[in-house]
Each structure stands twice: as C-alpha cells, then as structure tokens.
Amino acid sequence: MCPSCSIEIESFLCIVTCTNPTVERFRKEQQEVLWRAMKDIQTPPLVFLQLQNGIRSGTQPLEQDSGLISTKASISQESTHDYASIAHAAYLQQTFELGWDQVLRGRISTLWGEAAYMEGLSLQQHADQKSWGASLIRALLCYSQSL
Numbered sequence: 001m002c003p004s005c006s007i008e009i010e011s012f013l014c015i016v017t018c019t020n021p022t023v024e025r026f027r028k029e030q031q032e033v034l035w036r037a038m039k040d041i042q043t044p045p046l047v048f049l050q051l052q053n054g055i056r057s058g059t060q061p062l063e064q065d066s067g068l069i070s071t072k073a074s075i076s077q078e079s080t081h082d083y084a085s086i087a088h089a090a091y092l093q094q095t096f097e098l099g100w101d102q103v104l105r106g107r108i109s110t111l112w113g114e115a116a117y118m119e120g121l122s123l124q125q126h127a128d129q130k131s132w133g134a135s136l137i138r139a140l141l142c143y144s145q146s147l
Ligand SMILES: [Zn+2]
Pocket: 002, 003, 004, 005, 006, 007, 009, 014, 015, 018, 019, 020, 023
C-alpha cells in the first residue's frame, strides 16, 4: 500500500498520479527520457507542449469547463487547416473522448498526426506524418513500460 495515495504501489494509477516523493522523482526522470524521445522524432513545438501538458496532468481529467466544450463544437464545424486549432482539437479529443491514460497505452488521437504535420509544414520541416505518429506511439509505450 502506498502511503501517499493509499492504493497499491505497483498499480498503474499510483505510478501515474502519485504524489509520493520517490514515485514522483522516478516518474519525472522517465518523463525527461520521453521528452527527449519526442524531440528526437522532431515533434513540433506546439504539439510537443500540448502533449507534455496532457501527459503531466496524468489521468486526472481537466475541469469540465463549458468554454472548452463549446470550443470543441465550433472546431468540428469549422474544419480549419490552422495547426493550432487542430492541435487544440487533438487535445480536446484526447481529454474528453480517449483519455490521457490511453496515451500511455499508445492510443492517441489521429488529430495529433495532422496537427504535427501542419505545424511541421509551417516550420518547413518535412517530417512524414505517418512515421511521426508511429514513432510517437513507440516512444509512449517505451515510457509507460519504464514506469
Ligand atoms: Zn502512490
């Protein structure tokens, strides 16, 4: 039993959200490895930041803020090609439809690949969208297996 979160030490939840200093330190070290891997595969900055935020907040759902939900509705209507909007839509889909815990199992919103591709284009990076997505999933699985 973990003294901080009072769930089993080896359970997924304790490892991902626990505030026990030892568990937290270990998680941070492993996250540094993940951030490096995400840089190595040329994850563009905005997509990187959004993924980092979601992964850091772990399985805790974002506040069910009505502003976010109405933004979600407007995004699906507009079908914009602006990478920031696509990245935002990816974040919302990951948060409300898939869940951030699923990220650690390699289940990511397909919008991440689209956002990364569009942002990469704007930065004149010519990374292949498909291989980026596959590499990201590999990095995420590697991270969750290290926990
Ligand atoms: Zn714990």
